[in-house]
Amino acid sequence: MSKYLISVIGPTAIGKTSLSIKLAKHFNTEIISADSRQFFKEMHIGTAAPTQEELNQVTHHFIHHKSIKEDYSVGAFEKDAIECLNGLFNKHNIVVMVGGSGLYVDTIINGLDHFPDVDPKIRKRLNTELELNGIESLQKQLKNLDKKAYNSIAIDNPHRVIRALEICIGTGKPYSSFLNKDKTPRNFKTISVGLKADRSIIYERINKRVDTMMTNGLLDEVKSLKNFQHLNALNTVGYKELFKHLDDDWDLEFAVSEIKKNTRRFAKRQLTWFKKNEETLWFDYLTDIDYIISQIQNQIDL
Structure with a gap:
């Protein structure tokens, strides 16, 4: 049933x-x-x-x-x-x-979706950048590194933007490439x-x-x-x-x-x-x- x-x-x-x-x-x-x-x-x-x-x-x-x-x-x-x-x-x-x-x-x-582990220092640096320069700076970085993720995630949510960026930076691959796997x-x-x-x-x-x-x-x-x-x-x-x-x-x-x-x-x-x-x-x-x-x-x- x-x-x-x-x-x-x-x-x-x-x-x-x-x-x-x-x-x-x-x-x-x-x-x-x-x-x-x-x-x-x-x-x-x-x-x-x-x-x-x-x-x-x-x-x-x-x-x-x-x-x-x-x-x-x-x-x-x-x-x-x-x-x-x-x-x-x-x-x-x-x-x-x-x-x-x-x-x-x-x-x-x-x-x-499951992602590789990345160096926690990357997130710490991105959080510092958020505090100093605001979310717009992080949004621009994500747009350059992974336009597909930029267009699909909640771009006004700093937590989501930082998560996508740390994967891009830490793996050298787009965040979006890890989505929708088995x-x-x-x-x-x-x-x-x-x-x-x-x-x-x-x-x-x-x-x-x-x-x-x-x-x-x-x-x-x-x-x-x-x-x-x-x-x-x-x-x-x-x-x-x-x-x-x-x-x-x-x-x-x-x-x-x-x-x-x-x-x-x-x-x-x-x-x-x-x-x-x-x-x-x-x-x-x-x-x-x-x-x-x-x-x-x-x-x-x-």
Whole structure:
């Protein structure tokens, strides 16, 4: 009997959490999160993590299970999530996964690309260059060394840019040349379900969500984390802009406008990433849940 992972994807603020809970309740199953910032227990408001009421409706995994002070790589997540899925598939034929972090979603579905070890001094040097000259300098280097990677990775994410650069420099080969090699086959089938809307609607929902976050105390949450702003987990939209405000670089109104702008840019990158999978079943965000379930059922052979 086949096992199925229903992967709920789409841009931020589109309604993925709500849909995943409805699907999990219908199929009497559990949810694993593939949102790389909802892992951290100190980050509640700014990551739009499920509320306690939502968490109480369905069992969730990988929500607030780590601290920002812990290193938690995508490789570690792959290991933990596959182990978790193996256990869940002993109890359920279907499990729901939800998340807007494209790399983390793909890692569970397809497996992680493996790279040679490189001298850690390279990363240290690149981090120093980031601090001194900003991300633009690193982006230019990557464009020269590996244009394919430059055009495909989250180019505004310093962690991703540095990772690609250290492989290019450390191996003398393009980062992209190590992608999509043989990976560990999965013992489940994946049905990807995407939510979409007109761009203007997505942007309106993002703006409204940011306003709600501010009303719910995002500034106080960021204040409580100010001493940790150097950590990678907090190099995140919604936090880094308010750190600028707390450092007296920006006034609050401008910082909030930057959160909205950067979140809109993030949503655009999410859509570009997720649309690479041509097998995804896409639905308008207002589509009736019964119709979505019927289309999923058509893909299932249980």
